[in-house]
Amino acid sequence: MNYRTIISDGLWRNNQALVALLGLCPLLAVTSTLINGLGLGMATTLVLLLSNVSVSAIRYWVPDEIRLPVFVLIIASFVTTVELVMNAYFHEFYKILGIFIPLIVTNCAIIGRAEAFASRNPVHAAAVDGLAVGTGFTLVLVVLGGLRELIGQGTLFAGAHLMFGEAARSWVLSFGPDYAGVLLVILPPGAFLGLALLVMIRNVLDRVVVRRAQTAPAAVAA
């Protein structure tokens, strides 16, 4: 298995959010703004990378019968670490994301990768997989968060200063105070509708790519 396949799987072909539909709980809950999505996505990616590497490193020593509890313990330790780090260095942001940082433990995408990939592959492949899958997940969180923020409250990059420091306050784009917003998009149903929209767009794009691939050799033969 080469890196190229691993990366394209993680980002697109087996995107955990859009194809496997894993990790929907944080995906739906925190994507009310772009920055929230980015923050949780990065925390998840970090946990995914660390847990993949550790699980892969100890894969010969973990008895098959108790592998799942071991994975959960490993993931939980890394989540706790990430949580403490965020509490220390991004305190305001930590308060906004709240319960969803500890809940990264229950993100099925992470234990899914540990079980399906990291426990059967060498460390370097597992590391690339963790990064690719995490990035794919983060991208979906960012796009969905941006979409909901833009339609729902008419801004983009609101709260950027929580992550990038005071200088980022001026990054906020806005439709202006006259934009009343669409409350439904901010509420949970908006997350479901937005995710469905993204899944639809991904499927359409996929179909276009497949059709191109089918017609291209024919054109060469002709």
Next chain:
Amino acid sequence: MLYHNAMQFRTSRAPHLPNNYRINRVMGEVLLALIPGTLAMWWYFGWGVLINIALACSTAVLAEWLCLYARGRNPLPALADLSAMVTGWLLALALSPLLPWWQTVLGSLFAIIVAKQLYGGLGYNPFNPAMVGYVFLLISFPVTMTRWLPPDVLSQQTLSLADNLRAIFQGLPPISQGWDAVTQATPLDQMRTGLSQNQMLSEIRQNPLWGDYGARGWEWCANWFLLGGLYLVWRKVISWRIPASLLGALLLIAGLFWLADPETHPFPAFHLFSGATILGAFFIATDPVSASTTPRGQLIYGAMIGLLIFVIRTWGDYPDAVAFAVLLLNMAAPTIDHYTQPTVFGARPKSSHGT
């Protein structure tokens, strides 16, 4: 060939009953039955009602056409069945008369595209599209959606057609008046606010919004919708079961609470003749696609909606409840149908089957 065709009997689809029960006939009758109530709403609430209907219907038909085109279906038969018209019309009746035009259009698009066509079009939608559109708007734009006009008989000056157009298309309140001067909470909303401030109903009733037995203006709209609804029952377009059980259950529970405490629970007729109860009972809850279809199931379905209307109006967060009650029961309709299957004609009862 011609001879062969002439010899064929005209047969209808299974169960081969000799009726003429076609979708466009049903929808046409529904539209016809909506006319008296619509005219009454125009009389009491002004031109905005008709403008909303025109906007919502044209958007709904256009959206239906676009969806069918995108799905590769022949759009003409589906457009000719008038179901998109009915959806748009019912949605428009539920909207406040001065709603900005783009909100009406958005609600209509949401109703047709998301609630109807994404589920597979007419006959496949689990939820009533008009009510989905309405709830979408109510949740998304609470400020404009609750900005109702008082009925014409109460306002100092009537709004001209030009005032209505200005308000709807430019979002400006009528000349020399603010929004607060022309708009008002609906009677149900006003009752909620009063009750939450610990006022007695006898005090709240002093407000000129209250009429003889319902809310002023609203009660007459409801009467005319009732007339249209009875026409539909008489023409057998809808069955009597859903409206009767809905209104009966609402009357019963509202009556019980009124008997227990008439100072915090209004006279039962108020529940029937203000807000959207009558319209909902005859035109919305009876949607043949999303409602329950078995005879006993329809009785349960209607009664549950009636109870939920009272519960949500009394203890819920929103003043009117017809849309939420109908959508909740839409969800329950398949289960209700499953447990109330009628006995097949000629089948033996289960008890004697084994012996």
